Amino acid sequence: MRHTTLTDGSPVTPDHREIDPRTGQQKAYVVLSAEERAKGFVRPVRTSYVHEKCGSTTTMGQALAETYARDPSFYSGTFCCRCRAHFPVGADGEFLWTGTQEKVGT
Ligand SMILES: [Zn+2]
Numbered sequence: 001m002r003h004t005t006l007t008d009g010s011p012v013t014p015d016h017r018e019i020d021p022r023t024g025q026q027k028a029y030v031v032l033s034a035e036e037r038a039k040g041f042v043r044p045v046r047t048s049y050v051h052e053k054c055g056s057t058t059t060m061g062q063a064l065a066e067t068y069a070r071d072p073s074f075y076s077g078t079f080c081c082r083c084r085a086h087f088p089v090g091a092d093g094e095f096l097w098t099g100t101q102e103k104v105g106t
Contacts, residue, residue: 002032002033002036003032003033003035003036004030004031004032004033004036005030005031005032005033005034006028006029006030006031007028007029007031007061007063007064008028009033009034009063012030013027013028015027016028016029016030023084024079024083024084024085024086025079025084026079026086029064031063031064031066031067032066032067032070032071032074034063036070037063037066037067037069037070039070040070041066041069041070042069042070042071042072043068043069043072044069045062045065045066045068045069046065046068046069046097046098047059047060047061047062047065048060048097048098049078049095049096049097049098049104050095050096050097050098051080051082051083051087051094051095052094052095052096053080053083053087053094054080054082054083056080056081056082056083057098058078058079058080058081058082060078068104068105072105072106073090073105073106075089075105076088076089076090076105077089077093078095078104078105080094080095089103089104089105090103090104090105090106091103091105091106093105
């Protein structure tokens with residue numbers, strides 16, 4: 001099992017997936033630990049993506065972006081700031097990296 005933390009580097013909590021009704025976002029998000037991310041990236045570090053369904057761009061923090069770059073299949077879904085909900089990523093997912101035709105999570 002690879003070492004994971006929350007985005008601020010703190011330990012993963014059992015309730016981190018709880019949705020905040022004000023934002024639609026999870027209470028917190030899991031990332032690969034800084035040590036794990038430092039082992040190297042297999043994709044560029046990209047901090048924004050487009051939701052194909054609504055056309056909106058969502059940006060994310062550095063730790064999340066680096067986790068995608070280290071392990072593109074780490075997440076099964078991600079958040080859209082316009083739809084205020086999570087949708088699938090991957091080859092059959094709903095998101096493209098900004099300015100590309102490349103699916104998030106591939
Ligand atoms: Zn959307």
